Amino acid sequence: MSGERLAYRLVQIGFAAxxxxxxxxxxxxxxxxxxxxxxxxxxxxxFVLLLESGSYWPDLRVTLYELVMAFMIASVTGxxxxxxxxxxxxxxxxxxxxxxxxxxxxxxxxxxxxxxxxGLGPGSKIAIGATIAFFPIILNTxxxxxxxxxxxxxxxxxxxxxxxxxxxxxxxxxxxxVVLAGLRMGFILAFLSILGSETIASLSGLGHKIVSFxxxxxxxKMFAYIFLAxxxxxxxxxxxxxxxxxxxxxxx
Amino acid sequence: MRNGTSAITVEGVSQAFGPEGDPRRVxxxxxxxxxxxxxxxxxxxxxSGCGKSTLLNLIGGLMTPTTGEVAIEGERVRGPLPKKVAxxxxxxxxxxxxxxxxxxxxxxxxxxxxxxERDDRxxxxxxxxxxxxxxxxxxxxxxxxxxxxxxLARALGLQTDILLMDEPFAALDEQTRMVLGxxxxxxxxxxxxxxxxxxHSLVEAVFLADRVAVFTxxxxxxxxxxxxxxxxxxxxxxxxxxxxGRLRNELYxxxxxxxRKTMGxxxx
Numbered sequence: 001m002s003g004e005r006l007a008y009r010l011v012q013i014g015f016a017a018x019x020x021x022x023x024x025x026x027x028x029x030x031x032x033x034x035x036x037x038x039x040x041x042x043x044x045x046x047f048v049l050l051l052e053s054g055s056y057w058p059d060l061r062v063t064l065y066e067l068v069m070a071f072m073i074a075s076v077t078g079x080x081x082x083x084x085x086x087x088x089x090x091x092x093x094x095x096x097x098x099x100x101x102x103x104x105x106x107x108x109x110x111x112x113x114x115x116x117x118x119g120l121g122p123g124s125k126i127a128i129g130a131t132i133a134f135f136p137i138i139l140n141t142x143x144x145x146x147x148x149x150x151x152x153x154x155x156x157x158x159x160x161x162x163x164x165x166x167x168x169x170x171x172x173x174x175x176x177x178v179v180l181a182g183l184r185m186g187f188i189l190a191f192l193s194i195l196g197s198e199t200i201a202s203l204s205g206l207g208h209k210i211v212s213f214x215x216x217x218x219x220x221k222m223f224a225y226i227f228l229a230x231x232x233x234x235x236x237x238x239x240x241x242x243x244x245x246x247x248x249x250x251x252x
Numbered sequence: 253m254r255n256g257t258s259a260i261t262v263e264g265v266s267q268a269f270g271p272e273g274d275p276r277r278v279x280x281x282x283x284x285x286x287x288x289x290x291x292x293x294x295x296x297x298x299x300s301g302c303g304k305s306t307l308l309n310l311i312g313g314l315m316t317p318t319t320g321e322v323a324i325e326g327e328r329v330r331g332p333l334p335k336k337v338a339x340x341x342x343x344x345x346x347x348x349x350x351x352x353x354x355x356x357x358x359x360x361x362x363x364x365x366x367x368x369e370r371d372d373r374x375x376x377x378x379x380x381x382x383x384x385x386x387x388x389x390x391x392x393x394x395x396x397x398x399x400x401x402x403x404l405a406r407a408l409g410l411q412t413d414i415l416l417m418d419e420p421f422a423a424l425d426e427q428t429r430m431v432l433g434x435x436x437x438x439x440x441x442x443x444x445x446x447x448x449x450x451x452h453s454l455v456e457a458v459f460l461a462d463r464v465a466v467f468t469x470x471x472x473x474x475x476x477x478x479x480x481x482x483x484x485x486x487x488x489x490x491x492x493x494x495x496x497g498r499l500r501n502e503l504y505x506x507x508x509x510x511x512r513k514t515m516g517x518x519x520x
Contacts, residue, residue, distance in 0.1 A: 155345035158312055159362040159410065160334030169358055173349045 035217055043223035050224045056209075060232065063194060063205045066122045067236075070129025070190045075183055078134050082141025082179075096142050103135035111197050120203050125194045132193040133186035140182025144175030180247065184240055191236060195229060206232070258326075259414055259446040260288040260311055265320030267306050279471035280306045283320070286465060286474060290413070291444040293484075295457040298467025298475075299507065299514040304450045305418055306472075311448060312337050312416050324414065334363045338407035342419040344399045346391040352402045353378065353387035356409045363410050377409035378402075380439070397428040401435075408439075417449045421456065433459050434487055441484035454507070458499045459491060466506045469513035476506055 020040060026032055027039040050056055085095045110131060114124040148171055156170045198207025206229050213222035265284045270277035281303030288294045296304035309315045310322050313332045322329040324336050338359075339345075346355050356374040365373065378384045381401040391399055400420050407415055421429040433456055440447060451457050457464045464478045480499060482490060490496055 151341055151343060151345040152347060154314060155339065155341060155347075156362060158314060158332050158334065158337070158339040159359045160332060160364065161362040165362055169361070170347070173347070176349075 035219060038220040038223060042220040043227070046220045046224035047227045050221075050228065056206075056225070056228055059204050059206050059209050060228070062122060063198065063207070063232075066125040066129060066194050066205065067191055069122070069126045070194060071133060071187050073126070073130040074133035074137055074186050074190060077130075078137030078182070078186065079141050079179065082138040083145055085138075086142045086145035092142060092146050096139070096146075099135060099138055099142070103139060107132045107135075108193060108196065111200060115201050120201055122205075125197050125202065125205065128197045129190040129194040133190035136185040136189065137179075137182045140185070141175070141179050144178030144182070145171060147178070148174040177248065180244060184244060187240055188237070191233065258287040259290045259292070259324070260286075260448065261323045261326075262286050262307070262311065263321050263323075265307070265310060265317045265322060267303065267310060267315065268318045281310075281317075282471040282473050284472070284474050285320075286477070288446055288448060290446055291440075292462045293440055293447040293449060293460055295461035295464045296448065296450045296467065297452070297454070297457045297464055297503065297507070298472060299469050299511045300452075301470045301472075301514060302467040302510070303470070303472030304465075304467055308416050308418050308448060308450050312339060334410065334412075336412050337414045337416060338410040338412040340400070340403050340407050340415065340417040340420040342422050344391060344396075344403065346399060346402055346406070348391050351388050351390055352383060352394070352405075355391070355402065356406045359406045360409055373409050373411070374405075377405040380408055381405045381435070395428075396424050397432060400424065400432065404436075413446055415445050415447045417447060419450050419452065422452060429453070429456065430459075430488075430491065434485070436460060437487075438485040454500050454503045455491075455496070457503065458496050459486060464503065466503065467510070469510045475510070478503065478506075 023037070024040040027034065027037050085091045108128065111124065111128050114127040114131075118124040118127050152170050152174055153166070156166055161170065194205075195207040198205040199211040202208040206225060210222055210225045210229070213219070213225065263285050265281065266279065267281040268277055268279045280301070284303075284307055286294070296307060298304050306315070310317050311324075311329070313322075313329045316330070324333055346352075347358065350358060353374050356377055357370045360370045360373060361367075375384060375387065378387055381404050383398065383401050383405055386394060386398065386402075391402065394402060403420070421432055424432070436447075437460060439445070449457075449460060451460075458480055461480050464480065466475045466478065467473065468475045478499065482495070
Protein backbone atom coordinates (compact mmCIF):
# COMPACT_ATOMS: atom_id res chain seq x y z
CA MET A 1 0.00 0.00 0.00
CA SER A 2 2.67 2.50 1.02
CA GLY A 3 4.83 1.27 -1.89
CA GLU A 4 1.95 2.15 -4.17
CA ARG A 5 1.71 5.62 -2.60
CA LEU A 6 5.42 6.12 -3.14
CA ALA A 7 4.91 5.26 -6.80
CA TYR A 8 2.14 7.90 -7.08
CA ARG A 9 4.40 10.53 -5.52
CA LEU A 10 7.34 9.65 -7.80
CA VAL A 11 5.21 9.96 -10.91
CA GLN A 12 3.80 13.28 -9.68
CA ILE A 13 7.26 14.67 -8.99
CA GLY A 14 8.47 13.31 -12.32
CA PHE A 15 5.61 15.07 -14.08
CA ALA A 16 6.53 18.43 -12.55
CA ALA A 17 10.20 17.83 -13.31
CA UNK A 18 9.46 17.12 -16.96
CA UNK A 19 7.46 20.37 -17.23
CA UNK A 20 10.27 22.40 -15.71
CA UNK A 21 12.83 20.65 -17.86
CA UNK A 22 10.82 21.43 -20.99
CA UNK A 23 10.59 25.08 -19.93
CA UNK A 24 14.31 25.21 -19.26
CA UNK A 25 15.19 23.66 -22.63
CA UNK A 26 12.77 25.78 -24.64
CA UNK A 27 13.77 29.09 -23.06
CA UNK A 28 17.52 28.32 -23.08
CA UNK A 29 17.77 27.59 -26.78
CA UNK A 30 15.83 30.67 -27.84
CA UNK A 31 12.98 28.76 -29.50
CA UNK A 32 10.57 31.17 -27.84
CA UNK A 33 11.02 34.89 -27.40
CA UNK A 34 12.12 35.70 -23.81
CA UNK A 35 9.31 38.25 -23.70
CA UNK A 36 6.76 35.48 -24.07
CA UNK A 37 8.59 32.94 -21.97
CA UNK A 38 11.50 34.11 -19.82
CA UNK A 39 14.23 31.63 -18.96
CA UNK A 40 13.54 29.39 -16.00
CA UNK A 41 16.72 30.51 -14.27
CA UNK A 42 15.92 34.23 -14.49
CA UNK A 43 12.39 33.61 -13.22
CA UNK A 44 13.68 31.65 -10.26
CA UNK A 45 16.27 34.35 -9.66
CA UNK A 46 13.57 37.02 -9.58
CA PHE A 47 11.55 34.87 -7.23
CA VAL A 48 14.45 34.57 -4.80
CA LEU A 49 15.01 38.34 -4.97
CA LEU A 50 11.33 38.89 -4.33
CA LEU A 51 11.37 36.67 -1.25
CA GLU A 52 14.54 38.34 0.06
CA SER A 53 13.28 41.89 -0.41
CA GLY A 54 9.89 41.14 1.12
CA SER A 55 8.35 43.61 -1.33
CA TYR A 56 5.52 41.14 -2.02
CA TRP A 57 4.04 41.73 1.42
CA PRO A 58 1.76 44.75 0.77
CA ASP A 59 0.13 42.98 -2.18
CA LEU A 60 -0.09 39.63 -0.45
CA ARG A 61 -1.67 41.33 2.53
CA VAL A 62 -4.34 42.93 0.35
CA THR A 63 -5.16 39.62 -1.33
CA LEU A 64 -5.35 37.74 1.96
CA TYR A 65 -7.48 40.49 3.51
CA GLU A 66 -9.89 40.28 0.57
CA LEU A 67 -9.97 36.49 0.87
CA VAL A 68 -10.69 36.49 4.60
CA MET A 69 -13.43 39.11 4.30
CA ALA A 70 -15.05 37.43 1.30
CA PHE A 71 -14.97 34.01 2.93
CA MET A 72 -16.38 35.30 6.21
CA ILE A 73 -19.26 37.08 4.51
CA ALA A 74 -20.03 34.06 2.31
CA SER A 75 -19.84 31.49 5.10
CA VAL A 76 -21.88 33.44 7.64
CA THR A 77 -24.66 34.35 5.19
CA GLY A 78 -24.51 30.98 3.39
CA UNK A 79 -24.74 28.91 6.57
CA UNK A 80 -27.45 31.01 8.21
CA UNK A 81 -29.67 31.40 5.14
CA UNK A 82 -29.04 27.77 4.18
CA UNK A 83 -30.10 26.54 7.60
CA UNK A 84 -33.25 28.67 7.55
CA UNK A 85 -34.16 27.39 4.08
CA UNK A 86 -33.59 23.78 5.17
CA UNK A 87 -36.18 24.12 7.97
CA UNK A 88 -39.18 23.59 5.74
CA UNK A 89 -39.86 21.25 2.87
CA UNK A 90 -41.59 24.07 1.02
CA UNK A 91 -38.66 26.47 1.16
CA UNK A 92 -36.20 23.71 0.17
CA UNK A 93 -38.34 22.98 -2.90
CA UNK A 94 -38.46 26.70 -3.74
CA UNK A 95 -34.94 27.87 -2.99
CA UNK A 96 -32.70 24.87 -3.61
CA UNK A 97 -33.25 24.82 -7.41
CA UNK A 98 -33.14 28.61 -7.42
CA UNK A 99 -29.69 28.79 -5.84
CA UNK A 100 -28.48 25.84 -7.91
CA UNK A 101 -29.58 27.70 -11.04
CA UNK A 102 -27.89 30.94 -9.98
CA UNK A 103 -24.73 28.98 -9.17
CA UNK A 104 -24.47 27.92 -12.80
CA UNK A 105 -24.36 31.55 -14.00
CA UNK A 106 -20.75 32.76 -14.23
CA UNK A 107 -20.85 35.30 -11.42
CA UNK A 108 -17.62 36.90 -12.62
CA UNK A 109 -19.87 38.71 -15.13
CA UNK A 110 -21.02 40.83 -12.20
CA UNK A 111 -17.49 42.09 -11.66
CA UNK A 112 -17.75 45.23 -13.84
CA UNK A 113 -20.88 46.14 -11.90
CA UNK A 114 -19.12 45.55 -8.59
CA UNK A 115 -16.27 47.82 -9.70
CA UNK A 116 -18.83 50.55 -10.31
CA UNK A 117 -20.46 49.91 -6.92
CA UNK A 118 -17.42 49.29 -4.74
CA GLY A 119 -14.53 50.87 -6.65
CA LEU A 120 -11.21 49.52 -7.85
CA GLY A 121 -9.94 48.70 -4.37
CA PRO A 122 -10.51 45.60 -2.21
CA GLY A 123 -14.28 46.24 -1.98
CA SER A 124 -15.08 44.90 -5.44
CA LYS A 125 -12.82 41.84 -4.90
CA ILE A 126 -14.47 41.04 -1.60
CA ALA A 127 -17.88 41.37 -3.24
CA ILE A 128 -17.03 39.06 -6.14
CA GLY A 129 -15.28 36.52 -3.87
CA ALA A 130 -18.21 36.48 -1.46
CA THR A 131 -20.76 36.17 -4.26
CA ILE A 132 -18.98 33.22 -5.85
CA ALA A 133 -18.23 31.43 -2.55
CA PHE A 134 -21.78 31.92 -1.28
CA PHE A 135 -23.37 29.35 -3.61
CA PRO A 136 -21.49 26.15 -2.79
CA ILE A 137 -21.74 27.05 0.90
CA ILE A 138 -25.50 27.62 0.91
CA LEU A 139 -26.23 24.65 -1.35
CA ASN A 140 -24.23 22.30 0.86
CA THR A 141 -25.76 23.74 4.01
CA UNK A 142 -29.26 23.11 2.64
CA UNK A 143 -28.30 19.60 1.51
CA UNK A 144 -26.55 18.80 4.78
CA UNK A 145 -29.46 19.76 7.00
CA UNK A 146 -32.13 18.50 4.62
CA UNK A 147 -30.73 14.96 4.38
CA UNK A 148 -30.16 14.28 8.05
CA UNK A 149 -31.08 10.62 8.53
CA UNK A 150 -34.64 10.43 9.89
CA UNK A 151 -33.69 7.61 12.23
CA UNK A 152 -31.35 9.93 14.20
CA UNK A 153 -34.15 12.44 14.64
CA UNK A 154 -36.69 9.79 15.65
CA UNK A 155 -34.24 8.23 18.11
CA UNK A 156 -33.46 11.61 19.70
CA UNK A 157 -37.13 12.49 19.89
CA UNK A 158 -37.98 9.19 21.59
CA UNK A 159 -35.31 9.92 24.21
CA UNK A 160 -36.83 13.33 24.91
CA UNK A 161 -34.41 15.68 23.14
CA UNK A 162 -35.39 19.35 23.39
CA UNK A 163 -35.26 21.63 20.35
CA UNK A 164 -31.87 23.03 21.38
CA UNK A 165 -30.44 19.57 22.07
CA UNK A 166 -31.80 18.35 18.76
CA UNK A 167 -29.95 21.12 16.94
CA UNK A 168 -26.59 20.94 18.72
CA UNK A 169 -26.34 17.22 19.34
CA UNK A 170 -28.09 15.76 16.31
CA UNK A 171 -28.79 18.11 13.39
CA UNK A 172 -25.51 20.01 13.43
CA UNK A 173 -23.14 17.05 13.78
CA UNK A 174 -25.13 15.04 11.23
CA UNK A 175 -25.08 17.86 8.66
CA UNK A 176 -21.54 18.95 9.48
CA UNK A 177 -19.46 16.90 6.99
CA VAL A 178 -21.54 18.14 4.05
CA VAL A 179 -21.48 21.75 5.28
CA LEU A 180 -17.72 21.51 5.74
CA ALA A 181 -17.27 20.30 2.16
CA GLY A 182 -19.22 23.36 1.00
CA LEU A 183 -17.07 25.70 3.08
CA ARG A 184 -13.93 24.18 1.60
CA MET A 185 -15.24 24.57 -1.91
CA GLY A 186 -16.31 28.15 -1.16
CA PHE A 187 -12.88 29.01 0.21
CA ILE A 188 -11.10 27.74 -2.89
CA LEU A 189 -13.52 29.49 -5.24
CA ALA A 190 -13.18 32.75 -3.31
CA PHE A 191 -9.40 32.62 -3.65
CA LEU A 192 -9.54 31.85 -7.37
CA SER A 193 -12.08 34.55 -8.15
CA ILE A 194 -10.24 37.17 -6.09
CA LEU A 195 -6.94 36.50 -7.87
CA GLY A 196 -8.74 36.48 -11.20
CA SER A 197 -10.63 39.70 -10.59
CA GLU A 198 -7.43 41.43 -9.43
CA THR A 199 -6.01 40.80 -12.88
CA ILE A 200 -9.05 42.46 -14.48
CA ALA A 201 -9.28 45.75 -12.58
CA SER A 202 -7.46 46.56 -9.35
CA LEU A 203 -5.06 48.84 -7.54
CA SER A 204 -3.06 46.21 -5.66
CA GLY A 205 -2.91 42.50 -4.82
CA LEU A 206 -1.06 39.51 -6.21
CA GLY A 207 -3.20 39.37 -9.34
CA HIS A 208 -2.64 43.07 -9.88
CA LYS A 209 1.16 42.62 -9.72
CA ILE A 210 1.08 39.69 -12.12
CA VAL A 211 -0.84 41.59 -14.75
CA SER A 212 1.13 44.81 -14.32
CA PHE A 213 4.47 43.01 -14.85
CA UNK A 214 2.99 41.33 -17.91
CA UNK A 215 1.95 44.70 -19.27
CA UNK A 216 5.36 46.23 -18.57
CA UNK A 217 7.02 43.36 -20.45
CA UNK A 218 8.83 42.07 -17.44
CA UNK A 219 7.83 38.41 -17.60
CA UNK A 220 10.50 37.10 -15.22
CA LYS A 221 9.06 39.25 -12.42
CA MET A 222 5.59 38.17 -13.46
CA PHE A 223 6.56 34.53 -13.07
CA ALA A 224 8.11 35.29 -9.70
CA TYR A 225 4.67 36.47 -8.54
CA ILE A 226 2.99 33.47 -10.18
CA PHE A 227 5.32 31.21 -8.19
CA LEU A 228 4.36 33.09 -5.07
CA ALA A 229 0.64 32.74 -5.86
CA UNK A 230 1.08 29.01 -6.43
CA UNK A 231 2.88 28.61 -3.11
CA UNK A 232 0.23 30.64 -1.28
CA UNK A 233 -2.52 28.57 -2.88
CA UNK A 234 -0.70 25.40 -1.88
CA UNK A 235 -0.25 26.58 1.71
CA UNK A 236 -3.87 27.71 2.02
CA UNK A 237 -5.09 24.42 0.65
CA UNK A 238 -2.88 22.47 3.04
CA UNK A 239 -4.14 24.59 5.95
CA UNK A 240 -7.77 24.01 5.02
CA UNK A 241 -7.14 20.27 4.66
CA UNK A 242 -5.46 20.21 8.06
CA UNK A 243 -8.30 22.10 9.74
CA UNK A 244 -10.84 19.86 8.03
CA UNK A 245 -9.06 16.69 9.15
CA UNK A 246 -8.75 17.98 12.69
CA UNK A 247 -12.40 19.02 12.91
CA UNK A 248 -13.52 15.71 11.43
CA UNK A 249 -11.44 13.79 13.92
CA UNK A 250 -12.88 15.73 16.85
CA UNK A 251 -16.21 15.03 15.24
CA UNK A 252 -15.74 11.27 15.15
CA MET B 253 -61.89 -1.59 30.96
CA ARG B 254 -58.56 -0.10 31.98
CA ASN B 255 -56.62 -2.53 34.08
CA GLY B 256 -54.57 -1.01 36.87
CA THR B 257 -51.81 -3.55 36.50
CA SER B 258 -51.36 -3.36 32.73
CA ALA B 259 -48.20 -1.61 31.60
CA ILE B 260 -49.66 -0.73 28.23
CA THR B 261 -53.25 -0.59 27.08
CA VAL B 262 -54.35 -0.02 23.52
CA GLU B 263 -58.05 0.52 22.93
CA GLY B 264 -59.70 0.67 19.54
CA VAL B 265 -56.70 2.30 17.93
CA SER B 266 -56.73 3.01 14.19
CA GLN B 267 -54.15 4.83 12.15
CA ALA B 268 -54.62 6.17 8.65
CA PHE B 269 -52.08 7.98 6.52
CA GLY B 270 -53.13 10.66 4.06
CA PRO B 271 -56.15 12.96 4.15
CA GLU B 272 -59.67 11.57 4.22
CA GLY B 273 -61.15 11.05 0.76
CA ASP B 274 -57.72 10.87 -0.88
CA PRO B 275 -57.54 7.71 -3.02
CA ARG B 276 -53.99 7.16 -1.76
CA ARG B 277 -55.16 7.19 1.86
CA VAL B 278 -53.85 4.09 3.57
CA UNK B 279 -55.36 2.50 6.63
CA UNK B 280 -52.33 1.00 8.31
CA UNK B 281 -54.02 -0.19 11.45
CA UNK B 282 -57.68 -0.83 12.18
CA UNK B 283 -59.25 -0.91 15.65
CA UNK B 284 -56.46 -2.63 17.50
CA UNK B 285 -57.00 -3.40 21.18
CA UNK B 286 -54.61 -5.14 23.51
CA UNK B 287 -53.08 -4.95 26.96
CA UNK B 288 -49.48 -5.72 27.84
CA UNK B 289 -48.88 -6.82 31.41
CA UNK B 290 -45.89 -5.71 33.44
CA UNK B 291 -42.83 -7.83 32.82
CA UNK B 292 -44.35 -9.38 29.73
CA UNK B 293 -42.73 -9.68 26.32
CA UNK B 294 -45.27 -9.23 23.56
CA UNK B 295 -44.25 -9.90 19.97
CA UNK B 296 -46.07 -8.28 17.08
CA UNK B 297 -45.85 -10.32 13.89
CA UNK B 298 -47.53 -10.01 10.53
CA UNK B 299 -46.99 -9.43 6.82
CA SER B 300 -45.23 -6.28 5.60
CA GLY B 301 -47.35 -3.16 5.88
CA CYS B 302 -49.71 -4.65 8.45
CA GLY B 303 -49.21 -1.78 10.85
CA LYS B 304 -47.14 -3.52 13.51
CA SER B 305 -44.42 -0.86 13.46
CA THR B 306 -47.16 1.77 13.39
CA LEU B 307 -48.65 0.28 16.54
CA LEU B 308 -45.22 0.38 18.17
CA ASN B 309 -44.80 4.05 17.27
CA LEU B 310 -48.27 4.81 18.62
CA ILE B 311 -47.39 3.12 21.92
CA GLY B 312 -44.15 5.11 22.05
CA GLY B 313 -45.96 8.39 21.39
CA LEU B 314 -44.03 9.07 18.18
CA MET B 315 -47.40 9.25 16.41
CA THR B 316 -50.91 10.11 17.55
CA PRO B 317 -53.64 7.61 16.57
CA THR B 318 -56.36 8.72 14.17
CA THR B 319 -58.89 7.18 16.54
CA GLY B 320 -58.67 5.28 19.80
CA GLU B 321 -56.45 5.63 22.81
CA VAL B 322 -53.09 4.37 24.00
CA ALA B 323 -52.20 4.46 27.69
CA ILE B 324 -48.97 3.73 29.53
CA GLU B 325 -49.55 2.71 33.15
CA GLY B 326 -53.05 4.08 32.89
CA GLU B 327 -51.94 7.45 31.58
CA ARG B 328 -52.95 8.55 28.11
CA VAL B 329 -50.03 8.86 25.64
CA ARG B 330 -49.82 12.27 23.95
CA GLY B 331 -46.18 12.31 22.88
CA PRO B 332 -42.87 10.59 23.59
CA LEU B 333 -42.47 9.49 27.21
CA PRO B 334 -38.69 9.24 27.59
CA LYS B 335 -38.90 8.54 31.32
CA LYS B 336 -41.14 5.52 30.81
CA VAL B 337 -40.42 4.17 27.36
CA ALA B 338 -37.13 3.48 25.57
CA UNK B 339 -36.68 2.39 21.97
CA UNK B 340 -34.41 0.04 20.08
CA UNK B 341 -34.68 0.65 16.34
CA UNK B 342 -34.05 -1.57 13.36
CA UNK B 343 -31.19 -0.06 11.47
CA UNK B 344 -28.49 1.40 13.58
CA UNK B 345 -29.91 4.60 15.01
CA UNK B 346 -26.68 5.17 16.92
CA UNK B 347 -25.08 8.56 16.31
CA UNK B 348 -21.99 7.73 14.21
CA UNK B 349 -20.10 10.87 15.33
CA UNK B 350 -20.07 9.75 18.96
CA UNK B 351 -18.36 6.86 20.69
CA UNK B 352 -20.47 4.05 22.08
CA UNK B 353 -20.37 5.40 25.63
CA UNK B 354 -21.11 8.93 24.44
CA UNK B 355 -24.13 7.60 22.59
CA UNK B 356 -25.40 6.04 25.80
CA UNK B 357 -24.70 9.23 27.75
CA UNK B 358 -26.34 11.46 25.13
CA UNK B 359 -29.55 9.48 25.54
CA UNK B 360 -29.40 10.20 29.26
CA UNK B 361 -28.73 13.88 28.60
CA UNK B 362 -31.85 14.00 26.41
CA UNK B 363 -33.81 12.20 29.10
CA UNK B 364 -32.59 14.65 31.75
CA UNK B 365 -30.25 12.50 33.86
CA UNK B 366 -27.83 14.54 36.02
CA UNK B 367 -24.36 14.81 34.50
CA UNK B 368 -22.65 13.25 37.51
CA GLU B 369 -24.69 10.06 37.21
CA ARG B 370 -24.20 9.47 33.52
CA ASP B 371 -20.76 7.82 33.55
CA ASP B 372 -21.61 5.10 36.04
CA ARG B 373 -24.97 4.39 34.54
CA UNK B 374 -23.54 4.23 31.02
CA UNK B 375 -20.80 1.81 32.03
CA UNK B 376 -23.38 -0.28 33.87
CA UNK B 377 -25.58 -0.46 30.78
CA UNK B 378 -22.62 -1.34 28.55
CA UNK B 379 -21.52 -4.08 30.96
CA UNK B 380 -25.06 -5.47 30.96
CA UNK B 381 -24.84 -6.07 27.21
CA UNK B 382 -21.18 -7.16 27.31
CA UNK B 383 -19.79 -4.10 25.53
CA UNK B 384 -17.78 -2.50 28.35
CA UNK B 385 -14.53 -3.05 26.42
CA UNK B 386 -15.89 -1.19 23.41
CA UNK B 387 -17.03 1.96 25.21
CA UNK B 388 -14.54 4.16 23.37
CA UNK B 389 -15.20 2.69 19.91
CA UNK B 390 -17.20 4.49 17.25
CA UNK B 391 -20.29 2.70 15.86
CA UNK B 392 -18.60 2.25 12.48
CA UNK B 393 -15.96 0.12 14.21
CA UNK B 394 -18.54 -2.36 15.51
CA UNK B 395 -20.17 -5.37 13.86
CA UNK B 396 -23.93 -5.36 13.22
CA UNK B 397 -24.62 -7.44 16.33
CA UNK B 398 -22.48 -5.16 18.49
CA UNK B 399 -24.22 -2.07 17.15
CA UNK B 400 -27.58 -3.46 18.16
CA UNK B 401 -26.20 -4.36 21.59
CA UNK B 402 -24.94 -0.79 21.89
CA UNK B 403 -28.40 0.47 20.98
CA LEU B 404 -29.84 -1.83 23.63
CA ALA B 405 -27.35 -0.41 26.13
CA ARG B 406 -28.47 3.11 25.24
CA ALA B 407 -32.07 2.07 25.90
CA LEU B 408 -31.15 0.28 29.16
CA GLY B 409 -29.24 3.36 30.33
CA LEU B 410 -32.51 5.26 30.31
CA GLN B 411 -33.78 2.85 33.01
CA THR B 412 -37.34 2.80 31.74
CA ASP B 413 -39.83 0.10 32.64
CA ILE B 414 -40.87 -0.33 29.04
CA LEU B 415 -38.74 -1.22 26.04
CA LEU B 416 -40.07 -0.97 22.49
CA MET B 417 -38.06 -2.86 19.91
CA ASP B 418 -38.71 -2.36 16.19
CA GLU B 419 -37.21 -5.33 14.36
CA PRO B 420 -33.95 -4.78 16.20
CA PHE B 421 -32.26 -7.91 14.87
CA ALA B 422 -33.71 -7.86 11.34
CA ALA B 423 -30.47 -6.85 9.65
CA LEU B 424 -28.38 -9.48 11.43
CA ASP B 425 -27.47 -13.00 10.37
CA GLU B 426 -29.42 -15.84 11.95
CA GLN B 427 -26.72 -17.04 14.34
CA THR B 428 -26.13 -13.56 15.78
CA ARG B 429 -29.85 -13.08 16.03
CA MET B 430 -30.28 -16.27 18.08
CA VAL B 431 -27.52 -15.34 20.50
CA LEU B 432 -28.95 -11.84 20.96
CA GLY B 433 -32.37 -13.42 21.48
CA UNK B 434 -30.98 -15.56 24.30
CA UNK B 435 -29.36 -12.47 25.82
CA UNK B 436 -32.61 -10.58 25.64
CA UNK B 437 -34.53 -13.39 27.31
CA UNK B 438 -31.94 -13.43 30.06
CA UNK B 439 -32.22 -9.65 30.46
CA UNK B 440 -35.98 -9.93 30.71
CA UNK B 441 -35.71 -12.56 33.44
CA UNK B 442 -33.23 -10.37 35.32
CA UNK B 443 -34.85 -6.94 35.03
CA UNK B 444 -38.54 -7.68 34.61
CA UNK B 445 -38.93 -5.03 31.91
CA UNK B 446 -42.04 -4.88 29.79
CA UNK B 447 -41.09 -5.35 26.14
CA UNK B 448 -43.00 -4.97 22.91
CA UNK B 449 -41.03 -6.50 20.08
CA UNK B 450 -41.82 -6.25 16.36
CA UNK B 451 -40.42 -9.02 14.20
CA HIS B 452 -40.76 -10.80 10.87
CA SER B 453 -39.24 -14.00 12.13
CA LEU B 454 -41.56 -16.78 13.29
CA VAL B 455 -38.86 -18.52 15.30
CA GLU B 456 -37.75 -15.29 16.93
CA ALA B 457 -41.33 -14.48 17.90
CA VAL B 458 -41.94 -17.86 19.55
CA PHE B 459 -38.52 -17.97 21.16
CA LEU B 460 -38.83 -14.54 22.79
CA ALA B 461 -42.47 -13.88 23.40
CA ASP B 462 -44.78 -14.57 26.29
CA ARG B 463 -47.57 -13.78 23.86
CA VAL B 464 -47.57 -13.24 20.11
CA ALA B 465 -50.03 -10.86 18.45
CA VAL B 466 -50.64 -12.04 14.88
CA PHE B 467 -51.69 -9.30 12.45
CA THR B 468 -53.78 -9.58 9.30
CA UNK B 469 -52.72 -8.07 5.98
CA UNK B 470 -53.47 -4.37 5.45
CA UNK B 471 -55.60 -2.87 6.83
CA UNK B 472 -53.91 -4.43 9.82
CA UNK B 473 -55.99 -5.96 12.54
CA UNK B 474 -54.99 -8.22 15.36
CA UNK B 475 -56.07 -11.65 14.17
CA UNK B 476 -55.13 -13.84 17.12
CA UNK B 477 -53.10 -13.86 20.29
CA UNK B 478 -50.96 -16.90 20.91
CA UNK B 479 -49.56 -17.64 24.35
CA UNK B 480 -46.13 -19.18 24.73
CA UNK B 481 -46.23 -20.65 28.18
CA UNK B 482 -42.55 -20.83 28.99
CA UNK B 483 -40.53 -19.02 31.66
CA UNK B 484 -37.55 -16.76 31.01
CA UNK B 485 -34.60 -17.04 30.64
CA UNK B 486 -34.96 -19.30 27.64
CA UNK B 487 -31.95 -20.99 26.10
CA UNK B 488 -31.03 -23.28 23.25
CA UNK B 489 -32.95 -26.19 24.79
CA UNK B 490 -36.11 -24.27 24.16
CA UNK B 491 -34.87 -23.27 20.71
CA UNK B 492 -34.70 -26.93 19.67
CA UNK B 493 -37.79 -28.11 21.57
CA UNK B 494 -40.87 -29.66 19.99
CA UNK B 495 -42.95 -27.02 21.69
CA UNK B 496 -41.22 -24.23 19.82
CA GLY B 497 -41.56 -26.14 16.57
CA ARG B 498 -45.26 -26.72 17.15
CA LEU B 499 -45.96 -23.07 17.96
CA ARG B 500 -43.89 -21.93 15.02
CA ASN B 501 -45.99 -24.13 12.71
CA GLU B 502 -49.15 -22.80 14.25
CA LEU B 503 -47.97 -19.25 13.59
CA TYR B 504 -47.03 -20.08 10.03
CA UNK B 505 -50.48 -21.55 9.46
CA UNK B 506 -52.05 -18.30 10.70
CA UNK B 507 -49.79 -16.03 8.70
CA UNK B 508 -49.64 -17.95 5.46
CA UNK B 509 -52.85 -16.63 3.92
CA UNK B 510 -52.18 -13.10 5.11
CA UNK B 511 -48.79 -13.06 3.43
CA ARG B 512 -50.33 -14.28 0.17
CA LYS B 513 -52.84 -11.43 0.37
CA THR B 514 -50.09 -8.82 0.58
CA MET B 515 -48.63 -10.23 -2.63
CA GLY B 516 -51.91 -9.69 -4.42
CA UNK B 517 -52.51 -13.43 -4.62
CA UNK B 518 -56.24 -14.21 -4.67
CA UNK B 519 -56.06 -17.99 -5.08
CA UNK B 520 -58.57 -19.68 -2.81
